[in-house]
Amino acid sequence: MKDIPAIDLKGDAHMHDGQLGDAERLKALARTGVMDGPGPGAHQRAARIAARLLDVPVSLVSFVDDTRQYFSAHVGLEGDVARESGSGLSHSLCQYVVKSQEPLIVTDAPKDPRVCNNGAVRDLGVVAYLGVPIRSPDGHVLGSFCVIDRKPRDWCEDDVEHMLDMAAMIESDIRLRETLEERDIILQEMSHRVRNLFTIINSMLRMERRTHDTADALAESMGARLKSLSDAHEMIVPVVNARRSTGTTTTLDALTRKLLAPHGAENETHITISGEHVPIGAKAAVYLTLALHELATNAAKYGGLSADGGRLSISWRQTDDDIVEVSWEETGFERKTNAEPRTGFGARLLSIAIEGQLAGQIKTQAGPDRFQRKLRIPLQRLQS
Known part of the structure; x- marks a missing residue:
């Protein structure tokens, strides 16, 4: 398996004030609109495919701001976290993918000192976790595309590659959605300018007649x-x-x-x-x-x-x-x-x-x- 950089998950409060709260990253996240409601069908399809392909009970498309994680798509969740499509950062392993900007591979979470104290391990039954970054068109890490197992698991190189490929598909969907929004903004601007044209001409007339x-x-x-x-x-x-x-x-x-x-x-x-x-x-x-x-x-x-x-x-x-x-x-x-x-x-x-x-x-x-x-x-x- 290829060497995956070690991820330092110590000092959560310090890291929370850093990358998670980065103003430019949060602006990039806000522009996608993914935290505002149900995600597109492409995200749900990616979650279903990942669950089947890697034979896991849970798969998530998770986006993380500075206070919470929101699932634009999820498979296999139950209870409050499923009804709310997300959770606070106290129960989030996906935040660590955003902080490190690298894949996070956890074989046995209760025995892993990096994550064993996270509420997702203690309260939600997360044992094995594999998450890869989801990036904005300008390179900011917005969240994690992840799969979860309820038992210890040694993730293989193919597992990581599959997740990276599907994360790239999610990124393409985000890029397409932003492009379509830009088009709509341009069309709105043209309409906006026509309406404002009369105001501008009236302003010029006031200046000129004096x-x-x-x-x-x-x-x-x-x-x-x-x-x-x-x-x-x-x-x-x-x-x-x-x-x-x-x-x-x-x-x-x-x-x-x-x-x-x-x-x-x-x-x-x-x-x-x-x-x-x-x-x-x-x-x-x-x-x-x-x-x-x-x-x-x-x-x-x-x-x-x-x-x-x-x-x-x-x-x-x-x-x-x-x-x-x-x-x-x-x-x-x-x-x-x-x-x-x-x-x-x-x-x-x-x-x-x-x-x-x-x-x-x-x-x-x-x-x-x-x-x-x-x-x-x-x-x-x-x-x-």
Whole structure:
């Protein structure tokens, strides 16, 4: 049998605060939606096949957050743990697979000092256990695909290989589900943009009519604004096309200025844009455009672009560890009490675009007359 790395399961509390609670891993887990309800049929089929193929009474597709494990599929469970499709971490061996990011092989759990004190051994009759990691598309270990026997068992190399192959099938299902969700998000964004178009045009009209004395001058200026708006919208191309494209397509400065042009980006008393040269690749341009367009639309509806004295400042810098930090700050406006909160679809879109696709981070600060988003995105992902 191939050498399996030893797994240190000591110091559970320390490890719980580490890998299980890792913010990026938990975000990747949340994006799958697997903790929210019954899993897809593919997971249940994998559990049934594993139980038959390895001749075991119990098989689980288990996903682990920082407080519990949830079974998207299970075979052979009984009692509360079956009705609840999961348990707390006190009764979880799958958490150790997540912590170690390696397969866990247990021949005789009551005699194994690594796991003998776990509640699953004491209360649920787990004797032999074989679990392999289930990974997200970006490599985070989300849980364990495992089989359990009620008697001691020496797992063989074929057993491990079978489990790894079936775990890869579960990972493919997760990847497909995320791809389909991305497609739905893009379609929702297109609908969202059409609805917001009237709000944006109304905002531009309010700005323009204060600076022009004749209808002809207003029409000419508005025509230029609408052309800029059209140019910006053309930058959002279908994701499938972006995935076939390679190489740098634009820069962060050019992308930002084009997207903000309909809102008066050339007027530096209203909008300021500054930052060093950052090349943007084809795929990154799609998701960054979606994110910046969403921020600009919200600013025009509720924030710094919705008021006469409002201001928007966008700046960025590259850190020594090749992270691009983008600051989006709106000031000089009064938050409307009936304004829609900047959550829901827009927040979900930002999360998928920045955190999911660009492996970035988003931090938000809001006040009665100030709104700020801080984006941190790896330079390598921006150039993809």
